[in-house]
Amino acid sequence: MKSYLVKKTFNNNAVLVSLGQNEYILIGKGIGFNKKKGSILMESNLIENVFIQVDETNKNQYEYLLETTDEKIVKIVEDIVSMAEKELGETLHVNIHFGLIDHINFALSRIREGIEIVNPFLLETRMLYKKEYAIAEKAVEILKEQMNIEIPESEIGFITFHIHGGRMGGKKSDSLSYVKAISQVVPYIEDKLELTLVENSFDSVRLVSHLRGLIERCVKNETIENLLLDKIKKDFPFEYKISENIALLLKKNIGIVVPENEIGYIALHLYKLNHSKK
Known part of the structure; x- marks a missing residue:
């Protein structure tokens, strides 16, 4: 049975581990609780955790994101992804975890600063990705409840892109491109x-x-x-x-x-x- 060496604990929900020459960030509820550098995690206890392999090209970026993000947001993202996968009956691409953490962290900062979040493609997004949009509505309700903050409707559209991207191999940018294209075709x-x-x-x-x-x-x-x-x-x-x-x-x-x-x-x-x- 494989055992993973804890190299760094970011918060209760994320740790950096190594297995041989490879390093991974593990994300999951409580995975980092009481874990210190040098702790051992057995594979049998990690079935429900998300493994994200890191290397020199992305390690610093991922570490910075986890070190500067409220761990409550990390937990909420895991709740949202779990809910989305249950609703869809499928496993979403691993990139959605960091994509949503980064997006929600930035969005909440803008909302707290009173910066208006504009989404000109909300209608097209709702029409094009109805199932993902419905899940994004539930995600926003989770955010409102757990962060005690009002979330504008525009955020539903942005989270929809992440969910659809998670279904399509992690390519959120493709979803946005398609919506932009449809937003021109429909008025025409x-x-x-x-x-x-x-x-x-x-x-x-x-x-x-x-x-x-x-x-x-x-x-x-x-x-x-x-x-x-x-x-x-x-x-x-x-x-x-x-x-x-x-x-x-x-x-x-x-x-x-x-x-x-x-x-x-x-x-x-x-x-x-x-x-x-x-």
């Missing part, structure tokens, strides 16, 4: 079709869900066959032209190439939207 559609997309309407949910799937397929260089492509081009030229421009917007903003098959499906959605107007 509304302008061209002369309509307003109501957030929770069936048409809005269907369209945004399709755009999300399209982006993820294009990022992975996947596509779906469209046997109706020629017919769509012929029967829906107006919607197809708008869809081509949407593809150009996505290429400009997030660098993806949208194939014709996908453009055709966008046009089909736009046709349904255009002909369901009252």
